[in-house]
Amino acid sequence: MQSTARRHELPLDKMCLQCDVTKKNKEEFTSAPRDGAYVHGIFMEGARWDVQTGIIVDSRPKELYPAMPVINVRAITQDKQDLRNMYECPVYKTRTRGPTYVWTFNLKTKDKPAKWTLAGVALLLQT
Secondary structure, three states: OHHHHHHOOOOHHHEEEEEEEOOOOHHHOOOOOOOOEEEOOOEEEOOEEEOOOOEEEOOOOOOOOOEOOOEEEEEEEHHHOOOOOEEEEEEEOOOOOHHHEEEEEEEEOOOOHHHHHHOOOEEEOOO
16 A cells, blocks of 8 residues: 555555455466455355355355455555445454454445345455
8 A cells, every 4th residue: 555655646544455356266367466466365254255246145055165266455545445335344364253353355245234244244364
């Protein structure tokens, strides 16, 4: 975030992180993104990511921790952030949650965000 703010001569306190879930797995990428960083190895609990529609959907039976596609995390100015139809999904290091909280990804949803909050949907860095 800091390097993007410096490169574009923007105040750091007006920046935020945006997470764009791609439709690809890590093997499909051959170079770094032009902006931000690709993140992989993240799992969802309580729901799953539909790659075709690009939104959170109900989980499948017996699928406890579906893997997320690669996510592009990049810095943008706060005024460009679109929070409509977004679920503020907490990211944790482990299933223990609580003290392992890392930060929050905004993920697209057709349903009301409260549905995913009540379902306890979270992203995990390890299962």
